[in-house]
Amino acid sequence: MQSSTIPWVVVGLDNGGNANNATVLDATGKFLVDRLFENPSRVLEGPEAAVEALATSFSSVLAHVGVAAESVRAVGLDTPGPASAEGVISSRGSTNFAHPGWRTFDFRGAVEARLGVPVVYNNDGNAAALYAHYQLFGLLAGQRSSISAIVGTGLGGGVIVQGNVVKGAAGMAGELGHVHIPMDGLLGPGQPTPHCNCGFDGDAESVASLTAIEKNLLPYWLSQFPNHELAQQSSMSKAAKLVRGYGERQDPLALRIFERQAIALGRLFTIAANFTDPDAYFVGGGVIEAEPSFREWFLNTVKAHTALREEQTRVARFEIVPDLDKAGARGAAIAALEHVRGAEIAARLTGQ
Ligand SMILES: [Zn+2]
Numbered sequence: 043m044q045s046s047t048i049p050w051v052v053v054g055l056d057n058g059g060n061a062n063n064a065t066v067l068d069a070t071g072k073f074l075v076d077r078l079f080e081n082p083s084r085v086l087e088g089p090e091a092a093v094e095a096l097a098t099s100f101s102s103v104l105a106h107v108g109v110a111a112e113s114v115r116a117v118g119l120d121t122p123g124p125a126s127a128e129g130v131i132s133s134r135g136s137t138n139f140a141h142p143g144w145r146t147f148d149f150r151g152a153v154e155a156r157l158g159v160p161v162v163y164n165n166d167g168n169a170a171a172l173y174a175h176y177q178l179f180g181l182l183a184g185q186r187s188s189i190s191a192i193v194g195t196g197l198g199g200g201v202i203v204q205g206n207v208v209k210g211a212a213g214m215a216g217e218l219g220h221v222h223i224p225m226d227g228l229l230g231p232g233q234p235t236p237h238c239n240c241g242f243d244g245d246a247e248s249v250a251s252l253t254a255i256e257k258n259l260l261p262y263w264l265s266q267f268p269n270h271e272l273a274q275q276s277s278m279s280k281a282a283k284l285v286r287g288y289g290e291r292q293d294p295l296a297l298r299i300f301e302r303q304a305i306a307l308g309r310l311f312t313i314a315a316n317f318t319d320p321d322a323y324f325v326g327g328g329v330i331e332a333e334p335s336f337r338e339w340f341l342n343t344v345k346a347h348t349a350l351r352e353e354q355t356r357v358a359r360f361e362i363v364p365d366l367d368k369a370g371a372r373g374a375a376i377a378a379l380e381h382v383r384g385a386e387i388a389a390r391l392t393g394q
Contacts, residue, residue: 049068050068050069050114051067051069051114052115052117052118052375052382053067053100053118053375053378054066054117054118054169054371054373055096055099055118055153055371056120056166056169056371057083057092057096057121057122057149058083058166059083059086059122060083061082062083062099063080063368064079064080064081064099064103065103066104066107066109066375067372067375067378069379069382073375075106075107077368079102079103079106081095081098081099081102083096088142088143088144089141089144089147089152092149093149093153094156096119096153096156097157115159116159116378117153117154117157117159117378118161118162118169118371118376118378118379118381119149119150119163119374120163120164120165120371120374121138121149121163121166122136122137122139122165123167125149125163126213127209128150128163129148129149129151130147131144131145131146131149132145133145150162150163160381162374162377164374164377165200166198167190167218168200168209168373169369169370169373169377170190170192170199170200170326170363170369171190171201171207171324171363172200172202172207173368173372174188174190174324174364174369174373175188175202175205175322175324176205176373178322178361179322183205185204185205186202186204187202187320187321187322188320188323188324189201189202189218189314189318189320189324190324190325190326190363191218191246191250191307191311191323191326192325192327192366193250193251193303193307193325193327193328194251194328195251196251197250197251198218198219199216200218201215201216201314201318201320202320207377219238219245219246219247219251220238220242220247221245221246221310222242222245223244223310224309228249228302228305228306230263230266233262236248236254236258236259237258238254239253246306246307249302249303249305250307252283254303255303256278256279256281259299259302259303260281260282260299261278263299266295267295272284272288285300286300286329289332289336290333300329300343303329305343307325307347308348308349311344312349315349315350315351320358321357321358322358322359322360323348323358323359324361324363325344325361325363326362326369330362330366337362341362
């Protein structure tokens with residue numbers, strides 16, 4: 043094969059509500075872009091505009107690093123969910139994909155057809171989880187397992203086993219936010235069981251998400267701290283976004299709220315410990331993009347509430363998801379690189 047002597051790359055494209063972020067990863071596993079490389083994602087205009095916007099991301103990031111499109115072996119694409127394991131957007135649409143054209147749209151297939159190279163799909167939580175995993179374990183990534191919980195508007199993340207994203211039959215594995223966790227001792231006296239947007243009561247996202255602060259935690263804890271400044275805010279949604287800043291300043295109400303979230307993540311990780319017994323437990327999201335001492339307190343609280351067996355405590359690591367703004371594109375690129383390597387090995391085994 044003459045192409046084996048030519049350096050090749052893969053491209054990672056992270057599709058978000060407002061912007062795409064693109065990166066380039068070479069065959070040796072080195073990222074050629076060290077910053078955010080963004081352009082408008084145009085998802086609100088529907089699939090056609092969004093696919094064109096991704097084609098623009100693709101060509102501009104290649105121009106930026108001075109690599110020809112012919113050198114690209116595969117593209118990794120990640121988007122917010124819900125979508126199938128193969129990148130078909132849910133029939134019910136979602137916040138990001140509200141335009142009717144998105145329903146059951148084969149996003150992965152359309153990007154592949156437009157770019158003319160194989161496209162590997164992951165949801166954004168899985169892509170970020172994959173990046174965190176490779177960043178921590180490096181060459182041992184294929185022999186290690188991890189779980190990542192990323193606290194944002196919802197609770198995302200992913201499960202990695204032996205270096206691979208666990209996607210599930212319908213693409214719904216690793217939906218950590220909707221795993222039920224014990225509520226006993228997590229709720230305050232008289233606090234109703236928190237409700238999640240997915241329809242469940244008492245799942246992890248119903249406590250550990252920004253939505254949970256607005257809908258469940260803040261209303262309850264303000265009733266316990268009725269003179270708190272946050273009660274003066276015009277809406278719960280505005281007040282919810284301010285809670286982290288109060289937490290960093292050691293405000294007692296805010297610390298109670300984040301303590302509840304950390305306990306919820308610890309209980310979720312306790313389930314993971316008995317399910318996949320991972321080498322590493324990652325926490326990411328706004329709560330971690332905070333002032334270092336607050337971040338440390340939060341991660342330690344999660345750890346303190348993760349019930350591990352003695353054998354597990356000797357190996358388990360608690361870490362943060364690094365470079366969260368770049369993690370989606372980078373994880374998507376890693377998935378594309380693994381795809382190319384897997385295809386090469388398969389070709390060798392079958393003698394092609
Ligand atoms: Zn849920």
